[in-house]
Amino acid sequence: MTRHFSAFGVFREGLRGHKGWAPMWRSPAPKLKYDVVIVGGGGHGLATAYYLAKNHGMSRIAVVEKGWLGGGNTGRNTTVIRSNYFYPESTALYDLSVRLYEGLSRDINYNVMFSQRGMMVLSHSEAEMEIAARTVNAMKLNGADAELLDARDVQKKAPILNYRDDARYPIHGAIWQGRGGTGRHDAVAWGYARAADRLGVDIVQNCEVTGFLIEGGTCKGVETTQGAIRAGRVGVATAGHSSVLAQMGGYKLPLHSYALQAFVTEAIKPVMDTVAFSPMTGSYFSQSDKGGLVIGGGLDRIPSYAQRGNTPEQENVLSGIIDMAPALAKVKLLRHWAGIVDVSPDSSPLIGPSGTDGIFVNCGWGTGGFKAIPAGGYLFAHLLANGAHHEISRPFDLNRFGTGALIDEAAGSGIAH
Ligand SMILES: Cc1cc2nc3c(=O)[nH]c(=O)nc-3n(C[C@H](O)[C@H](O)[C@H](O)COP(=O)(O)OP(=O)(O)OC[C@H]3O[C@@H](n4cnc5c(N)ncnc54)[C@H](O)[C@@H]3O)c2cc1C
The missing domain is CATH 3.50.50.60 (FAD/NAD(P)-binding domain)
Incomplete structure (x- = not known):
């Protein structure tokens, strides 16, 4: 049986001890x-x-x-959802996915909160800008949307990042995919x-x-x-x-299996409405609708089935975030966890x-x-x-x-x- 709950319905359920919710699938x-x-x-x-x-x-x-x-x-x-890969085979696959995500909430009648807030892969040197230009061209040739941003464009989209010339990894520009973003x-x-x-x-x-x-x-x-x-x-x-x-x-x-960690901070006011990734450190972050910064980074180095991360990699990821956005140095971490991912050659x-x-x-x-x-x-x-x-x-x-x-x-x- 399909049941729809209005805001009032949710309130009423709260008052009667949440006894009226129907299971979403059978068991x-x-x-x-x-x-x-x-x-x-x-x-x-x-x-x-x-x-x-x-x-x-x-x-x-x-x-x-x-x-x-x-x-x-x-x-x-x-x-993170995106299709900014290099080879035509990959773009065909990942762009099919982005297109399916674009219609998914309607298709399955369930809000998957796909938010096309864009995704930027930063370039930290002129040499990286050169490679970024090639990637943008490859993506366009393969039929995905892509744009090459200079440092000023990046700053407009993500003012919280570090634009100082003496930054460890100064920002020269970025590969931008506007149809990328996040989902729930x-x-x-x-x-x-x-x-x-x-x-x-x-x-x-x-x-x-x-x-x-x-x-x-x-x-x-x-x-x-x-x-x-x-x-x-x-x-x-x-x-x-x-x-x-x-x-x-x-x-x-x-395949090899490794732990991959992620982190979420306390909720703060809106500071970031896109996803930024630094290839130099492997760290990236976005901000969830609840206000927490959602942070990810590189794999733990040693293959393992332990579903928790190790501290050296935590330090790598978080120092990468502070390089990208020093203003976040005092934000408190709320939770941290890991999954086991399967990596092919x-x-x-x-x-x-x-x-x-x-x-x-x-x-x-x-x-x-x-x-x-x-x-x-x-x-x-x-x-x-x-x-x-x-x-x-x-x-x-x-x-x-x-x-x-x-x-x-x-x-x-x-x-x-
Ligand atoms: C920290 C982290 C951050 C990530 N960030 C991103 C990101 O931003 N964007 C992105 O695209 N991807 C990201 N990924 C990767 C992404 O999460 C995975 O590639 C994807 O979820 C894999 O989905 P899946 O259904 O194949 O596997 P899973 O969701 O892992 O499902 C596999 C299921 O198989 C079950 N299972 C295992 N063994 C058995 C068994 N013997 N019998 C029955 N069931 C079994 C498990 O319990 C599990 O539920 C991230 C992964 C991690 C860990």
Whole structure:
């Protein structure tokens, strides 16, 4: 049943102890068999389920999640959305995502708070300005929006930054993408979950996949903490834990997993209405609607599954922010956390058959897969429904590590977002 709450309705619910809220999705027990089982209830898994049902007319779909929806990286990221990559294959993928984000709130009837406040990648020297000009040209040739800003343009958009000539990293200009910005990460997970549930997808939380049912070399389903579930095809979208699943499924992925940290400060008055990223330090920040500064930076150096960050990297990230905007030095940090991200050798995602018949993977998004959730789900759904790639996901198949057709976006992926 759909229930709409006005502001008065919210107040009334408060008075009666919040007993009238209806769940946004069902919590069914898993059935014995589905056409497709998706492992991982993050943004990519949930979006895949939604597009499988919506675009491919499938109804016997389950998403199995070991914890709670969005409890992985989808609920832990710094919410930057952009498509300022270098290669045409990447722009095709990430710009599809930005376009899907542009219509997403309406499509799933859930406000994902996509705010196109723009994104700037700063240049700190004349040499970096030269590279920035090339990137802007490449982005335009590939069909994404891009502009080269000089220092004065940057100052107009972000007066809080440090424009002194004696700054450690003086600002010479920036690559600007006006259609980039931020979104609300929880809302993306919850919105896709609610929309998928309404199309009949079973979303099963607290259900960990512990193995795959392999018969005659082909995967026929998954073993879980809630029993075996048979499936025509299995899609794995488990981000930082993709290699753990690969070991269970008998396939190999060229991935390393690292902790990536983020920080949010106390709420302060509006000082920043765009996103600024400094490639020299890897630090970046934006300001949330609640007033907190949302800060991100580089990976912790050592591969790990510990879902917390280490102090040397905290110091790197925060000193980078103070270099960018010394006026923020006395703002207090409110919270800090980490997620486990899966990084591929060319910093591009892996979408395709896993190498074990019947298992398909969507992973390798590293530090930048929140922006890719709509496109990742859209393309993975196409692959799972048809057993064959959509043209946009084909270059991201694992076979590129055999053919050598790598999509090296180490610079475009911007270290950390
Ligand atoms: C601190 C930080 C900042 C980031 N900032 C940005 C940013 O600004 N912009 C951007 O685009 N990206 C950013 N990212 C990256 C982005 O968050 C991820 O790439 C994206 O969320 C991946 O989504 P996902 O659905 O693939 O994975 P996840 O959201 O991690 O979901 C995977 C799910 O699989 C589940 N799972 C794992 N193992 C099993 C199992 N055995 N059985 C069942 N379920 C299992 C997990 O519990 C998890 O919920 C950031 C990441 C971090 C950590």
